[in-house]
Amino acid sequence: MTFALILIAVLMLGSAAAAMLLRNLIHSALLLILSWAGVAMFYLWAGAEFVAFAQILVYVGAISMVVLFAVLLTRQNQVADMLIEPATRLRAISAFTVGACLAAVMASAILSSHFRPPAAAAPATDVKQIGLDLMQHHGAALLIVGVILTVALLGATVLAATEAKRNREDTP
Amino acid sequence: MIIAAANSYLERAPLEWRDWAVNLLPVPLQWLTHHLITIVGVLAVFGLFFAFTTVAERKLLGRLQNRLGPNRSGVPKFSILPWHLKHKLFGLTQPFADAIKALTKEDIVPAAADHVLHFLAPVIVVAFSLMTFAVLPFGRNIIPVDLDAALLYFFAAGAATELAIFMAGWSSRNKYSLLAAMRALAQLISYELPLILSVVPIVLVAGTLSTKTIVVNQGFWTFGFLPHWFIFTPWGAAGFLIFLVAALAESNRSPFDLPEAESELIAGHLTEYSGFKYALFFMAEYFGLTALSGLGVTLFLGGWQAPCAFLEFIPSYLWFMMKLVGMIVFFIWVRGTLLRLRIDQLTRLAWQFLVPLALLNIANAAFWVLTSHWSGPLQLVRWAVSLAIVVIPFLVMGRSLTAGYAPRTYRYAP
Amino acid sequence: MTPLHLCLLISTGLFCIGLTGALARSNTILVLLGIELMLNAANLNFIAFWRFGPATSQANGMIFVLFAIAIAAAEAAVGLALIIAVYRHQKNIRLQETSHLKG
Numbered sequence: 001m002t003f004a005l006i007l008i009a010v011l012m013l014g015s016a017a018a019a020m021l022l023r024n025l026i027h028s029a030l031l032l033i034l035s036w037a038g039v040a041m042f043y044l045w046a047g048a049e050f051v052a053f054a055q056i057l058v059y060v061g062a063i064s065m066v067v068l069f070a071v072l073l074t075r076q077n078q079v080a081d082m083l084i085e086p087a088t089r090l091r092a093i094s095a096f097t098v099g100a101c102l103a104a105v106m107a108s109a110i111l112s113s114h115f116r117p118p119a120a121a122a123p124a125t126d127v128k129q130i131g132l133d134l135m136q137h138h139g140a141a142l143l144i145v146g147v148i149l150t151v152a153l154l155g156a157t158v159l160a161a162t163e164a165k166r167n168r169e170d171t172p
Numbered sequence: 173m174i175i176a177a178a179n180s181y182l183e184r185a186p187l188e189w190r191d192w193a194v195n196l197l198p199v200p201l202q203w204l205t206h207h208l209i210t211i212v213g214v215l216a217v218f219g220l221f222f223a224f225t226t227v228a229e230r231k232l233l234g235r236l237q238n239r240l241g242p243n244r245s246g247v248p249k250f251s252i253l254p255w256h257l258k259h260k261l262f263g264l265t266q267p268f269a270d271a272i273k274a275l276t277k278e279d280i281v282p283a284a285a286d287h288v289l290h291f292l293a294p295v296i297v298v299a300f301s302l303m304t305f306a307v308l309p310f311g312r313n314i315i316p317v318d319l320d321a322a323l324l325y326f327f328a329a330g331a332a333t334e335l336a337i338f339m340a341g342w343s344s345r346n347k348y349s350l351l352a353a354m355r356a357l358a359q360l361i362s363y364e365l366p367l368i369l370s371v372v373p374i375v376l377v378a379g380t381l382s383t384k385t386i387v388v389n390q391g392f393w394t395f396g397f398l399p400h401w402f403i404f405t406p407w408g409a410a411g412f413l414i415f416l417v418a419a420l421a422e423s424n425r426s427p428f429d430l431p432e433a434e435s436e437l438i439a440g441h442l443t444e445y446s447g448f449k450y451a452l453f454f455m456a457e458y459f460g461l462t463a464l465s466g467l468g469v470t471l472f473l474g475g476w477q478a479p480c481a482f483l484e485f486i487p488s489y490l491w492f493m494m495k496l497v498g499m500i501v502f503f504i505w506v507r508g509t510l511l512r513l514r515i516d517q518l519t520r521l522a523w524q525f526l527v528p529l530a531l532l533n534i535a536n537a538a539f540w541v542l543t544s545h546w547s548g549p550l551q552l553v554r555w556a557v558s559l560a561i562v563v564i565p566f567l568v569m570g571r572s573l574t575a576g577y578a579p580r581t582y583r584y585a586p
Numbered sequence: 587m588t589p590l591h592l593c594l595l596i597s598t599g600l601f602c603i604g605l606t607g608a609l610a611r612s613n614t615i616l617v618l619l620g621i622e623l624m625l626n627a628a629n630l631n632f633i634a635f636w637r638f639g640p641a642t643s644q645a646n647g648m649i650f651v652l653f654a655i656a657i658a659a660a661e662a663a664v665g666l667a668l669i670i671a672v673y674r675h676q677k678n679i680r681l682q683e684t685s686h687l688k689g
Contacts, residue, residue: 002589009596016600016623020607025615026342030289032619033335035600039626046593046637051651053324058655061331063622063662065361068338070666071615072354074673092610099606106598115590118638125645127320127381133645134652145656152660156667 004045012038025071033064047122050130182487186213186314210316214305222458223267229504231263236508245269270451277447282345285444289343294445294452297336301459303329308466309384311476311489322383323375326467327368330422333460334360337431340453341441352440355515356431359421362522363428367418369530370411373537374402374471383467387475396481401474406558407536410566412472414530416502419464421518423457426507430515465499466492473499525569529562536561593634601627614672614679618665625658 012035019031036059043052134142190213194206231241243263281290307322309315319325334357341353378386392400402408421428431440442453469475473495476488513521536558543554604623611617629651636647673679 002592005589005592005596009592009599013596013599013603016603020603020611020616020620020623025613028616029619030339032623035623036626039600039630042593042596042630043633046633048633048636048648048651049319050321050324051633051648051655053321053328054652054655056328057324057331058659059626060335061328061364062361063659064335065338065357066663066666067615067619068342069354069357070669072342072350073670074615074679088612091612095606095609098609099602102605103598103602106602107595110591110594110598111587115588115638116640118588118590119640122637123644125648128379130645130648133649138649138653141653145653149656149660152664156663159664159667160670 005042008038008041008045011035012042026068029064029067029071032067033060036060036064050127180485180487183312185487186311186489214316215302218302218305218459218462221462222455223271224264225458225462225500226270227264227266228501229507230266232501232504233508236505242266274448274451279447279449280444282444284345286343286345289339290444291449293336293340293343294449294456296339297333297456298452298459300329300332300336301456301463304460304463305466307383308463308470309387309475310492311487314476314489315384318384319382321381323371323381326383326463327364330460330463331364333456337441340445344441344444346444349441349443352431352443356424356441359424359428359431359515359518362519363418363421363526366414366522366526366530367422369527369534370414370418371467371471372530372534373407373411376534376537377402377407377541383470383475387470387477390474391477393481397479399474399477399479401472401477403472403474405540406555406562407533407540408472410529410533410536410562412468414526414533415468415472417521417526419461419468420503420506421522423461423464425457425461425503427510427513428518429507429512430518433512461503462496462500465496465503468499469495520573524573528569529566532561532565588638590634590638593638594631597627597630597634600624600630612681614669614681614684615666617681618662618669621665622658622662625654625661629654 015031015038016035019028019035022028022031036055040052040055040060043049043055190206190209193209194202197205227242231243234241241263245263245266245268246261281287304326306317307315307319307325337356337360338353341349341356344350374386375381378389380386390399390401394400398404403412420426424431432442433440442450445453469492476492478484478486478488478491539561540554540558543550546554601624604620604627606620607623608617608620611620632647632651632654636645639647669679672684676683
């Protein structure tokens with residue numbers, strides 16, 4: 001049980017770290033997608049199957065496409081198109097210290113806290129109960145999330161589309 | 173009679189053979205063997221199915237085009253039989269000849285290509301296409317993995333194949349491959365929405381995401397010979413039509429085969445692939461088509477249920493295979509008949525026609541569920557209103573979207 | 587160290603990797619990817635507490651994570667559209683150069 005968790009954690013954290021360190025932007029995005037798949041595997045390990053499939057469908061199936069399209073549409077030039085400029089040393093070192101300090105603080109807080117004894121097996125929730133919960137207790141939130149997604153879709157379309165017209169009018 | 177058919181020897185045979193093989197081994201190995209036998213069984217059956225789909229397609233397309241398909245490859249001349257087997261076997265060994273050709277072809281990778289991604293792309297696309305087979309109920313109690321959220325798993329595994337197409341297009345370091353990959357991705361993303369929306373009415377009516385339960389819900393017959401398959405309801409028929417169109421587009425088949433048409437950007441995102449890797453992409457496309465056909469059979473055509481009560485003596489997995497073959501033959505027929513669509517025509521069809529129709533179909537199914545207590549002459553009203561909700565917008569939108577185009581004129585050779 | 591502690595440490599690690607990446611890189615898309623990693627780490631926390639928390643038959647943890655995934659998708663779409671709009675204006679995506687509003 002714990003061995004599987006360690007493997008999933010190594011995959012997830014390793015690919016996330018590699019994604020943040022690499023210079024090639026496409027490799028970075030693809031390693032991050034691997035990290036998201038690792039998160040889905042964690043959800044499966046914990047027994048939350050519905051959330052794991054939703055994670056694969058949304059992150060690996062949709063957000064990865066958006067990220068890759070954005071990377072391709074914002075390429076700079078042919079030679080150095082996929083390379084990222086190296087971060088300046090000071091910014092990198094300070095970011096790393098901030099991350100390390102935060103990790104140390106949170107780890108010490110976690111390790112020194114006592115939790116109530118956990119349940120033996122995963123809580124038995126089937127899809128029907130999730131559906132009933134969503135519609136009955138969280139119906140308002142569901143509708144609001146629908147509105148947010150629609151607004152985001154329209155906004156993204158407007159943002160990415162209007163600039164083209166102005167560019168064409170500018171050039172004589 | 174139904175109970176007798178459900179327990180007949182042929183019906184229980186695959187499961188009993190598997191259990192017998194598993195029980196031969198010690199207990200620690202049993203879980204592993206159980207699942208290995210399932211996986212090997214699915215791979216063997218659908219691998220052979222893929223092989224014969226390719227030759228069936230070529231022969232059927234040939235017949236549609238007034239020619240014979242491949243009929244030359246038979247057994248080799250030196251057989252181990254005492255007499256000389258000369259028959260060409262109607263070209264049925266063609267897929268094995270094609271496999272040997274693909275395996276022995278030189279594997280050319282461009283020097284500037286990203287080797288890791290170039291290698292991984294066909295692997296990922298085949299892996300995720302095969303993973304979608306895990307939740308299809310092939311027969312009564314014959315399902316590789318019985319998940320509660322089976323439909324969501326199916327669509328999640330299908331969505332991950334799109335990533336591999338991008339990897340194939342980008343890793344070739346060929347700007348035409350990249351353009352074609354982006355076009356293919358646009359097509360796949362556009363048609364994922366009608367595909368998923370056309371399945372939502374089924375979930376609404378059946379009340380579950382589990383494919384096994386959806387097939388069991390289609391099991392009743394009125395008067396003993398009218399099956400309660402979902403296709404025989406107005407919302408089911410509309411949903412099935414939308415599902416067919418979206419499934420054709422999702423597996424890049426004609427009339428939506430712009431990504432891999434030879435008169436377009438050569439082979440599109442597969443330009444720089446040769447030999448076995450090309451064969452793997454080809455195989456993934458057929459696996460995707462078979463999986464989507466299997467899903468269509470499960471959700472709309474009653475899965476492994478027989479059409480009439482007295483035909484239940486034929487085992488359930490044979491019914492599934494027969495319906496699957498029927499759908500694949502229909503897809504091959506459509507390929508040989510319809511013209512290819514342009515990319516702007518395809519995206520217009522998806523966003524402006526199929527998505528509104530699919531959303532209206534969900535409302536239709538909701539109306540059907542809410543009026544399920546109507547009986548007697550009100551049943552006719554229910555069917556009429558349900559049909560009207562689907563047919564009237566179809567006609568209205570069809571007319572308004574093709575307004576302004578002149579009627580199609582056909583010119584035939586004299 | 588219970589499994590819950592291990593899961594929480596893993597999500598802390600993911601969060602800090604995302605934070606470091608978001609602070610250190612100068613490419614706007616990588617900053618956005620770091621933010622996505624932080625969102626995923628928070629979701630991991632929710633599922634860890636849903637699984638190992640006190641015995642309950644509620645699905646609140648899963649529902650929160652579902653909503654968080656949906657909102658993250660919306661945010662990623664809008665963020666990347668903004669990046670494309672900024673790219674059209676300044677022809678590259680270095681975060682340090684997007685400082686026209688600086689006083």
